[in-house]
Amino acid sequence: MYGLVLPIIHKQGLEMLRGLGIGTITIAIILGLMILQVWIAASFFLQPKMGTADKQKPLALNNRKAFHNFNYFLFFYNVLLGLGACLSRLLISCILGTWLIARIDRTIVQSGYEGADMGYSAWIGMLYVDHYHTNPVLVSFCHILITGHRERRLQQAIKYWYLNQSAGKSPV
Structure with a gap:
């Protein structure tokens, strides 16, 4: 009214x-x-996508410099968006908290209600990015590949050096 x-x-x-x-x-x-x-x-x-059967694209950037420029120009918009998300998250938590307060044996945001929390979605997204880009197994595997490649190149360079030395000497 x-x-x-x-x-x-x-x-x-x-x-x-x-x-x-x-x-x-x-x-x-x-x-x-x-x-x-x-x-x-x-x-x-x-x-x-890696293959035709994949449902999602991998979480890897294709053009990092362009992405940083894109991110730079949308910085102030994202700050205001984050403030709005914070306020809406507080409001939704208050509403869900008063609605589900009788269930004192469970958490406020129960299973199935996580989609209402933007912070939870952002946290899960950040975990995926960290997993894809700083996975310890992946980092160790890449380190082994790089050091193994360097060692093979060094051994090949030494072998070719010996071949060049023997080719320059005349048999007596």
Whole structure:
């Protein structure tokens, strides 16, 4: 009644609709920018799929310098987006906390409700990126490959040096 009927009775219906329109446009622009940012990052910066049967692209950047430039120019937008996500996360936690307070034997955000928490989704995404880029097994494997390649190149260089030395000597 306070938001719809009273402004119309007091002849402020157009002002109320103008404020509602500005708020709706603002939210639509923010959501559009979020979707556009995710689409651009997935389309242009991630490496292509490894095989045709893969469901997702690997979490590896294709053009790191362009990604850093893209990230740099969207920094202030992402700061405001993070602030909004923090506030909405607090609001959703308060709502879920009051709704699920009777279940004192479980956590506030139960299994199945994790999708409502943007922080949880960001944490899981960060774990995936850390796993793909700093996995200890992968890092050790790459280190073994690099050192093994260097040792083979050094042994080949020594072998060729001995061959060159023997080719230069004349048999007596």
